[in-house]
Amino acid sequence: xxxxxxxxxxxxxxxxxxxxxxxxxxxxxxxxxxxxxxxxxxxxxxxxxxxxxxxxxxxxxxxxxxxxxxxxxxxxxxxxxxxxxxxxxxxxxxxxxxxxxxxxxxxxxxxxxxxxxxxxxxxxxxxxxxxxxxxxxxxxxxxxxxxxxxxxxxxxxxxxxxxxxxxxxxxxxxxxxxxxxxxxxxxxxxxxxxxxxxxxxxxxxxxxxxxxxxxxxxxxxxxxxxxxxxxxxxxxxxxxxxxxxxxxxxxxxxxxxxxxxxxxxxxx
Numbered sequence: 001x002x003x004x005x006x007x008x009x010x011x012x013x014x015x016x017x018x019x020x021x022x023x024x025x026x027x028x029x030x031x032x033x034x035x036x037x038x039x040x041x042x043x044x045x046x047x048x049x050x051x052x053x054x055x056x057x058x059x060x061x062x063x064x065x066x067x068x069x070x071x072x073x074x075x076x077x078x079x080x081x082x083x084x085x086x087x088x089x090x091x092x093x094x095x096x097x098x099x100x101x102x103x104x105x106x107x108x109x110x111x112x113x114x115x116x117x118x119x120x121x122x123x124x125x126x127x128x129x130x131x132x133x134x135x136x137x138x139x140x141x142x143x144x145x146x147x148x149x150x151x152x153x154x155x156x157x158x159x160x161x162x163x164x165x166x167x168x169x170x171x172x173x174x175x176x177x178x179x180x181x182x183x184x185x186x187x188x189x190x191x192x193x194x195x196x197x198x199x200x201x202x203x204x205x206x207x208x209x210x211x212x213x214x215x216x217x218x219x220x221x222x223x224x225x226x227x228x229x230x231x232x233x234x235x236x237x238x239x240x241x242x243x244x245x246x247x248x249x250x251x252x253x254x255x256x257x258x259x260x261x262x263x264x265x266x267x268x
Contacts, residue, residue: 026096028143033100036135037107040128047114047128055237056122056186065119068178071171072115076108078168122186125204130179136172144169180206191236198232 023032059065083105086098111132118126143165151162182204203213220230236242 023142023146025146028146029097030100032139032142033104035139036132037103039135040107040110040132043128043131044110044114047126050123050126051114051117051121054121054123055191056189057120058187059119059122059124059183059185060187061119062184064178064181065115065183068175069112069115071175071178072108072112075168075171075175076105076112078164078171079105079108081164082168119183122189124183124186124202125179125181125208127205127209130176130205133172133176133179137169137176140169140172180204182207194233194236196229196231196233198235201235 079101083098083101086101111129114126114129118124118129147162147165182202185202199213199216200208207213217226217230217232220226
């Protein structure tokens with residue numbers, strides 16, 4: 001742990017008492033790597049829960065999801081070369097760098113596996129994977145800036161480490177942009193087909209949290225009075241055919257508990 005000790009003066013000189021505010025290299029290669037990785041591992045059980053309760057199956061492979069998989073595979077491969085470099089070739093005094101690189105590689109493998117699972121199990125857009133890609137870009141930006149600064153202003157950056165990281169970071173930006181969009185419609189679904197499907201079902205995570213999918217109906221209502229044909233069908237999960245059986249099951253279970261309770265009271 002002594003390798004991770006930073007004095008207050010050292011941090012202040014790097015972040016505040018300078019014309020170019022930077023984090024330390026140790027901080028960039030440890031904490032800023034761990035935060036996105038920790039996020040994915042913490043929330044992956046939630047992602048697995050949704051994967052275990054699919055409503056559709058088998059999104060066909062297409063240009064969009066193949067491009068996403070290829071970019072994620074390239075990012076994972078670059079992380080692997082970084083891990084091998086730290087583990088076998090570079091004589092570094094801080095083994096924590098090698099551990100951080102290994103953690104990032106394993107996390108990116110999980111990212112790739114979850115992306116493939118989403119395609120096979122019909123999840124068109126994942127909030128967990130979108131936020132993870134956002135964190136990769138956000139917390140990778142300080143190291144990206146540091147490497148650019150040292151390369152072009154100080155001339156002290158080794159091209160062997162500079163070029164791979166620049167490629168890696170640009171690829172993470174591409175993945176982040178790709179996760180703004182939803183995948184194609186699955187081939188099979190557990191719910192019946194609807195005549196006028198809500199665009200929410202075809203929307204990405206970003207579109208859902210910002211209600212962008214609802215803009216079309218608002219503009220249509222602004223231009224002319226809405227009619228019944230303009231409204232979307234309810235999702236199958238929100239229809240009485242789906243909700244009433246669940247309600248009756250819970251209601252009957254509650255009635256049974258209540259009857260048992262009153263029988264105990266009457267026995268006294």
